[in-house]
Amino acid sequence: MTQGKRRRRRAGATIEEVARAAGVSRQTVSNALNAPQRVRRDTLARVMEAIERLGYQPDQSARSLRTGSRRTIGYLAPVDDPFDPNPLMGGFLEALVDAAGAEGQRVLLFRPAHGATDPRPAIDELIAGRQVDGFVLSDVLSGDVRVEHVARAGVPFVAFGRTAPDTPQHWVDLDNTGALADVVALLAARGHRRVAFLGSPADLPWMADRREGFRLGVERHGLDTSEALELTAVRDDAAETVAAVRALLHGADRPTAIATAGDMLALTAYEAIRAEQLSVGRDVAVVGFHDSPICRLLHPPLTSVRLPLRRIAAELVRRLLAQVRGEPVAGRGLLVSAEPVVRASTG
Template sequence: MPEGAHRPRRGATTIEEVARAAGVSRQTVSNALNAPHRVRPETLERVTATIRELGYQPDQSARSLRSGARRTIGYLTPVDDPNDPNPLMAGFLEALVDAAGEQGRRVLLFRPGRGAPDALAAIDELVAARQVDGLVLADVLHQDARIDHVARLGVPFVAFGRTGPAQPQHWVDIANDAAMAAVVRHLAARGHRRIGYLGASEDLPWMAARRAGFLAEARRLGLSAVTAAHPQVEAVRALLRGPDRPTAFAAGSDLLALDVYEAVRAEGLEVGPRGVAVTGFHNTPLCRHLHPPLTSVRLPLRAITGALVGRLLDQVRGQAVPTAGGELAAELVVRGSSG
């Protein structure tokens, strides 16, 4: 090996070795890592260069024991089928891990064990073990018991989905009603005056908001609006057989839009501008692979998770937190299914 070349080291480099190589004290190295504003710029530059050269990695576990911070966020994952996973929540998790990593945090996934009645015991176990600094909850329902539980525990938390009026407003969500109103305006601009809506259970707050946004905007524009009941495919087919059949359908999710595709084709009609226009919601990957490709509402997942992590860390650090939830706009992605 040429003289002066970097030699691989055996074992982990210690903070004392960094201090000796940089010609500074151990405390100066610690300050360079944890409080760089206390170190003179030329010294900070020298210490930082030495850290890079020696490949020093601070002992995060020791730092956590001293500070009480675990630098880990717990995410209570929704129950899902591993053979048929929810593509939206998979994208949410990917964005959450990135957002946490940008703040020097890891994400710990957990959920109740098989046969457990609810998530509260799993939350209690994780909190008691002091494994996380705070929690991220998703799929938040009306007066969700998980929200009341973590609030009583005094655990920092944020929710993807709106909490109830009497609950802490540590949430981030999209404007579901406004997003569906944008869908209605898009279809109206394409000349559709009779529009159908296909949604899921209104026990899900986001679905209720989408339906409300659809109906309100249709009324405002003077459109004829109908909603399909269950089962979905047969309900859509029944509407398409009527004398005033809709010329377009807005679905509350991309999977529901597939039911509309099936119903339209079962009636011998065509999906698209020359037949029955169809829109979905969530902009999952399947939208691009349908024929024709599906117009859908794209959720700003990176903006959502960035806001969630930011709000959570404000609580962890004892900083002022907003007294209201955060609402973000979604984006309509127009494709061939609606022109």
């Protein structure tokens, strides 16, 4: 009976019991949980060992009322097709949840009401209910209404994508220009002098940056700068895009490499190359962008730019929590570099 009572008591241990077991004050235990950077390393280890041994569970609701922190990050989830999911944003969500969890935070997914397209009422509902400490916004465009709305509300936020100059610069973005320039450098180092680019028809800033990076790389390495080497995929018409790439591959002065703005565009290049009785990798090198799972399954496997989603997510969470805690935040956003993962499609 005594042993059973002890078990029940330890399962419901109090902060005072943890303090006694660790030989510290109640405030030190509180600091170890809420501000571990204030506690000496050996003391922190002793407190955490006592917490684990006694099975202490902090009262999260009481903590939230006391500190005003919900320890929850709101993420406005992009609309996606469950039968054809976007592997990039799925990977980003996984990375974001992990990064938040490492900081003791949860991620609350939300969207506008069914049938609605304006995200602002959904954002306002979370703010009014004090359900989140701040927001992560992705797929951010110039003049994005979500950014302008949360900035006016004075709520902490971070953006995956660059924000307009007149809004707070709490963003992290991929250096798309530098990534494509690095792709051209890779191809130039392998002896390619005539490199083509297959871009996306989507009018998106990151796609424009990739095209600019291609031009920068071509100029930097003294490659053929003919405008005919720059193609744009035909929207919603893969057959037309394949035909355009095939036309480019006719003749002795065909490009020996194709850099693309996305992995699906690289698949189009594969189809066009094979239709011309050429070999991917041996006759024409191909490089994708995003390094989606399909890249490893193609024949030959596709060289592609891998996005450092875990680093991006960690930086976003760090910058958001700095705002929540009232700590200094860098006055400008952060560009994160990415490099191609080399496979057999580049020979």
